[in-house]
Amino acid sequence: MANQVEPLLIKPLFQALQKERFTTISTVDFETKGPNVSAISWIIAPDMEHIRFAVDNRSRIVKNIEQNDLVVINIIANESCYSISGKANVKCEKMEGVPLKLALLEVEIQEVRDVMFYGSKISVEPAYEKTYDAVAAAKLDNQVIEAMKKGLC
Template identity: 70%
Template structure:
């Protein structure tokens, strides 16, 4: 249903964000003040009001959030497209039990909006494939998701 607005995640969105998945993240660029969009996959709905995600702690995303904490996550699921806006903060500079230096970012959700254009639905959700060592990718993905669940 287009144009539905909530203050927290509805159940299908919460469920979808219990595993790694493709989303886009919009931040405000710390240098230009313009929009900055990134694709990320290490994302987890901690509650229906909080989302965690992990990125390299040297990422432009971290710099952007430190300058302006307004973010939007774009999620394609449940036959629609959702805009999840909120305020982000660096919860941990380095996520525990992960071999990479990843920052844990927490988003406090302010609004969840169904932004699918009228009279349509998503018939196939985005898919991606890891192009490096599959076993190493799976091991790292599991470490990151487990660490976010424990945080």
């Protein structure tokens, strides 16, 4: 059923956010003050009230959140499309145990909204594949996800 609103993650979304997946994040651009949308995949939910994600520490996402902490994460899961809004903060500018200079960010969830249009459901979730060395990608993904779960800074 469309347009359901919750104050925290519902169980299917929490389960969907236990591994890397395609999502988008919307921030307020620090220069234009307009919307900025980026695709991310290193994202997890450590609990029902928070979402953590990792991005290059030079990313525009980091600069945007430092200026305005309001974010919306869009996720397709549970046969629907969800908008998760909250306040984000930079937990650390360089994650430990990861070879890249990745920032760890955390969102305190304020609202989870089912935004799927009426009378429909998602029949196939988005899929993607890494276009660089598969072994190196898998190793890096595991390092990043484990560091995010532990909140290593």
